[in-house]
Amino acid sequence: MPNIVVLVKQVPDTYSERKLASADHTLDRASADAVLDEINERAVEEALQIKEAQGGEVTVLTVGPERATDAIRKALSMGADKAVHVSDESLHGADIIQTAKVLAKAIGTVEGYDLIIAGNESTDGVGGAIPAMLAELLGLPQLTHARKVEIDGTSVKVERETDAGRTFLEAALPAVISVGEKINDPRYPSFKGIMAAKKKPVTTLTIADLGIDASEVGLANAASQVLESAPKPPRAAGQQITDEGDGGSKIAEYLVSQKLI
C-alpha cells in the first residue's frame, strides 16, 4: 500500500495570454486564469491509478500563493486524499533551488512516503530541474521522464523516454519519479469528486513551520536575477515565392539559406 506524494503547481492557463510583471519580471498572476498544470494532472492520475490498483494514500503538495488552493482542490477532486500547501509571502520570486529546498522540507512532514511523483517540467517556468534537485536533497534515487511506471512493495520500474531514446530503470523505494506527456490521460473530476474534495484535509504551512528563514528565500535571495524581459516579437509576415518555372529551386535556395537543407 504505497504512500505517494504528488508535487503540483498552479500555472497560468496556456489558453490565456501569459505575461511577466513589469516591476520585477516575475509571473503576472493576475493577467491569466490560473490552473493546475497539465503535466501535474498526469502526475496525479498516475498516483491515483497506483492507488486504485494497490491501495495506499495520495498526498498532493504545492508551494504557491494563497490562490493555489484552487489547484489543490482540482487534484483533490480528481481523487487525491489530502494536501499540503506551503504558502508564504516571502517566497515571492523564489528560484528553483529555493523551491526544491522548501519542497524537501515539506515532504518531511508527510509520514512514511514511498514514492514522490512530479511532472517533468512546468508549462510556465519550464525549468525541469525540480525532480532531480529534490531527489538530491532527500538522498533518493531519481527516475525522470517516465512514460510508464510499475511499482511493487519495495521497488519502482520506469520506462524513461527522452529525445535520446528509451531507457529502462529500476530503483528501491522510496524514490522520486517525474512523468512525461505520454504517461496517461488524466481523468476529469466528477461532481461527486468535487463535492468530496471540500471535505478533504489541507494542511497549510509557512516557511517558519518548516524551519526555513525568510532570508534564505524570495526574489532578493535567488541565485540568479532577471535583468530584463521582453514579450516575444509578433510573427513576421512570411516570404512569398511566385512560381515562374523556377519555384522549386527558389524554395530549395531559401531552405539552404536558412541552413535547413
Added chain:
Amino acid sequence: MIDFRLEEEHEALRKTVREFAREEVAPVIGDYYERCEFPYEIVAKMGRMGLFGLPFPESVGGMGGDYFALCLALEELARVDSSVAITLEAGVSLGAMPIYRFGTPEQREQWLPSLVSGEALGAFGLTEPGGGSDAGATRTTARRDGDSWVVNGTKAFITNSGTDITRLVTVTAVTGERDGRKQISAIIIPSGTPGFAVSKKYSKVGWSASDTRELSFADCVVPASNLLGEEGRGYAQFLSTLDEGRVAISALSVGLAQGCVDECVRYVAERAAFGHKIGEYQAIQFKIADMEARTHVARLAYYDAAARMLRKQPFKRQAAIAKLVSSEAAMDNAREATQIFGGYGFMNEFPVGRFYRDAKILEIGEGTSEVQRMLIARDLGLTRPWQ
C-alpha cells in the same frame, strides 16, 4: 436581495466541463458533424466523468448533484457543440429521469446503473408524426394481453433511440378510455424487442452528430411489468417533467448564444477590412454587444427558473420565459455571428456555421416558442373563450 453567484462546487463543475468541452469536444466534433456520425468516444468520456449521473443521488449510482448542475454542464458543452449537449440532455431528462422518478425498485435496478453511468442511453418516445406539441393526440396503442402489452404505432423525432448503446425507449401509448378521454400510459420497450423497428437516421439541418430517428411498433410484445408508473397516468407524468426539460433546453440555448459571442470576440480581433481590424468598427461592436446582452439576460432567466425549481416553488412561467428568451437569443446570436464571419460563417468547418444550423431547433423542440407564449399568457390568467 440575493445574487446569482454560483456555489463553489457548481463553479468547479462549470470549469471542469468547460475544460472538457474545449479539449475533448472542440478539436474533433466538426468531423463527426460533417459525417453525421454519433460521437461514441466523446459520449463515453462524458460518462466516465459522471455527466449522465449529475442530478441523481449516489444511492442509484449518480453524482449527488442537482438539476442545476446538469444545466451548467449543458451550457458549457453547448458553448462548443450542441449535438453532444442534446445527447446528454435527452439521455438524462428523457432516458434516465422518468425511470428514476416513476420506476419500480426492479425497473430502477434493471435500467438505472447503466443509464446513470452513461454506458447506455435511454430515449423517450412521445411525439408522433403529425402529433408534435399536441401530445394528447397520441395514436400509438398498447393493448393488454394476459401478462403482456402489445404495442402498435409510430413515434417521430426520437433522440438517442437508435445508437449502438441505446438500451430502451419509453413510449407513451393509449391503453384505454375513461369518460370519453384517452388513457395514456408509459411503457418501457427494450431495444431489439421483436416488432420494434428503428428507422435510419433523419437527415437534419442541425444537431447532425446526435441520433434522431423514427420508431415503429408492429405487434411489439413486452411484459406487463414494463409499464412505467401508473396505468393511465403516462401523459400526466410526462407533463410533470416538461417544465424542467425547458430549463435544460434554455441552458443549452444560452451555451450556444455564448459560444457565438466567444467566437466573434476572437475573430474580430484577427480579421481586418479596409485597413482596420473589423472589431474596431462600431457596426461590429454593437452587434457583439447586443449578442452579449441577450446571452446575459437569457442566462439570468434560466438561473431564476432553476433556483425556483430547486426551492420547490412553482416555476412553470419562469421555465417558459427562460426557454422562450434563450432560444430566441441563440437564434439571433447565431444569425449575427454568421453575418460577422461573412463567407467563413457559411462554411461548415467554422463553429459559427454549426451554431447557425443548430440554433433553429431550439425554438421548436421541448415546446415551440408559440407554446411558450401560450403558457405564459395562460399563467397570467388570459383565457381563450372556446376552451
